[in-house]
Every structure is written in C-alpha cells, then in structure tokens.
Amino acid sequence: MDRIPIGALLRSRGSREWKRWEWQYQQRVRTWADLVRRTGLVSAGADRCRDVVRRYPVSITPYYLSLADWSDGSDPIRRQCAPAAEEIDVSSGGIPDPLEEEIRMPVPGLIHRYPDRCLLLVTNRCAAYCRHCNRKRLWKKADPSRREGYYCRMIDYVSRSPRIREVILSGGDPLTLPDPVIEGILARLSAIPHVEVLRIGSRTPAVMPMRITPGLCRMLKRYRPLWFNTQFNAAREVTGEAAEACDRLLSAGIPVSNQSVLLKGVNDDPDAMRDLLHALQRISVRPYYLFQCDPAEGTDHFRVDLRKGIELMERIRTTTSGLCLPRYVMDTPDERGKVPLHPRCISGDGDAGEPHNFFDNCPEMK
Ligand SMILES: *Cc1c(COP(=O)(O)O)cnc(C)c1O
Secondary structure, three states: OOOOOOOHHHHOOOOOOOOOHHHHHHOOEOOHHHHHHHHOOOOOOHHHHHHHHHHOOOOEOHHHHHHOOOOOOOOHHHHHHOOOHHHHOOOOOOEOOOOOOHHHOOEOOEEEEEOOEEEEEOOOOOOOOOOOOOOHHHOOOOOHHHOOOHHHHHHHHHHOOOOOOEEEEEOOOHHHOOHHHHHHHHHHHHOOOOOOEEEEEOOHHHHOHHHOOHHHHHHHHOOOOEEEEEOOOOHHHOOHHHHHHHHHHHHOOOOEEEEEEEOOOOOOOHHHHHHHHHHHHHOOOEEEEEEEOOOEOOOHHHOOOHHHHHHHHHHHHOOOOHHHOOEEEEEOOOOOOEEEOOHHHHOOOOOOOOHHHHHHHOHHHO
8 A cells, every 4th residue: 555655754654643643634735835745746737736726725634645646647546635627627517516505504504404314514624625525615614613603503403403313413524623522512412302313424534544543432432323424435545544443433333334426537437446345345334325426616527427327336236245335326405315326217218418308217306
C-alpha cells in the first residue's frame, strides 16, 4: 500500500503522531499550492485548479494522501480527493442541491424526508472533501454547529415528532466533532422515548481511520442500537488501518455498513467493483447501498450512465456472494427516496439518456 514516498510528511507514516487523529486533522492539505508541494503533482490545468479550489475547497488528510499514486492521473484515490478542472466546467450540468434538502428542513440542518426517520447535518466539516460529494454546496459555508441553539432546535423537533423512530447523524462528517459533543447529541436523542435507533454516517474509516479510537467506541457502545454507515469506494481504501478501525466498531457491537457511490474511473468496471465488495466482506463490513452519483453541480465527470451501472451490477450479482451485494439505488428529492435500479428498467427499448423515458419500464419510478 505504501507505494509513494512523497516527502517529509509521509516519512512520519506509522509514527505516534501519524496515529493521532487530531494530528491528521490539523495536517490536512488545504490549498492547491500545498497539494502540489507535498505530492509533486503536475497538472496541465493548474490555473483552473486554483479556481476550482476557490469555489470548492480542498481537504485531504496525510493518511488519505498516502494511499494515492500521485504520479498516475487516473489513480482512483487521487481522483476522489484532488481538485479537477471539470468541476467548474460551465458546460457540465448539475444543480447545487439535487435532493432538494434545503426545502425539507423544518428546522435548520434537520432533513425530514421520510415519516419515520430524519437526518441531522451536525456539522459541514469533513476530514477529506470528496470531489464527488453531493453536498459540496456547503463546503464554503460557516460551520452551522457554531450557531447558538443549533442542536437544541433539532433535538426539540425530534422530541415533538413521535413518528420519528430513527435519527441519522450526518454532515459534513459527525466524527470531525470532539467526543463530548457527539455524546451530548446522542445522549439527548436516546433520552427521547420514541427514538429507537441511532445511526452515524461517517467516512472517517476510509479517510482518517485513526478517528475510531477505543475511547470513541466505548462511548458509542452506550448508545446502541447504533448503526454505523461509512463509505469505501475503492478496494485500495480498505487498508490494514481501515480494517482495524471497523473492527473496533464491530467489537463494540456496532454494525458497520457501507454506502459507495458509483464513480467513473474509480469503481465503474466489474473487476474494480468486485474487488471493493470482496474487500469489504473480508473485513465484515456489509455493502448496503451503491448510489448512482447525484446530479450535483461540479460532479458531472464522475457520473456513470444508468444503463451501464445496471449492467455492471447485473454482472456482479450473477458472479458473487449475495452477502456482498449492495442495493444499487438512485436517490430522489421526494418520498420515493432511494429507488432501486433493476435490469427491467432497461428491458424495453428505452433510451438511457432521459431518466423520465428511461424509467417507463421501471415500476418503482412511477
Ligand atoms: C438517505 C436518507 C435517509 C436514510 O435512508 P435509508 O434508506 O433508511 O438508509 C434518511 N433521511 C434522509 C433525508 C436521507 O437522505
């Protein structure tokens, strides 16, 4: 896995500092100049990339930086974290808020789309900014969690909504917050009688696995049933450190599931996808969803044609264990939620171009 010695920073790999998540978080690459300096990256569109970073900031932990092959322009890790000129192509489509989350917030930061569960944006900060993120519109905003009463209003809303039985902590990445803040939120939610299940969505096992400390796991264990959803998109992200992080959660009785995004040039061929799913199964992480990449602004270059995605997953389905099969879904802005994508969606002679034609054969889309 240590394929690229990229300077002084990486010489500390494996050191005591390296293993502290606070250090990883402080040492993140935050500018284009810093990225170039630390990786020796040469990019044809360097000027454009500086513009990209002005609009969509960069954030990469030393750990995640060390997984990429910076000499390879098509490296799947690099593709997910390095700014690319395509992000600001005017010709590319996309909308800032494809899932219309902003209009589904009864109180700031709480998305209530389904009757029985809701999702809290507990921060907008992440250890690493994924270039394919469907919430990249939020990166440059001030951290909402600093606002007076931000969490109180969410918790109050949940306590006044008896139909909500499951609450998801998302963001940003909830695990960029200190343990006592996370515990404060979990404790107050779990004290609400109708809240039966808690869930955390965090990419830290893939981008900053040292965040999953024994202390964090001891704390989280007290708030079970607690489900942990993470996001690995490439087999090479499933390192020894990542496996240990997931194992600490699993040992604390916290099931770990994975939500991947289908990404062009990262996991959109059968071998790459199968390697990823098998790697997850080997570390007892259950593949849960594979998302069609949402039409968010600045992510066009990652989007895989639906027909291709369906064919890909059909090939995987027929050649691998059911235990490592995620549900391939497309998220929608309304109550239909995450709609499963089946081969019958393309069984007619429909053209894969336009979703509304495309889904004529797909009962779930009606
Ligand atoms: C995805 C999502 C959920 C969780 O959906 P599941 O299908 O239960 O994983 C809940 N609320 C919102 C707003 C979501 O986007």
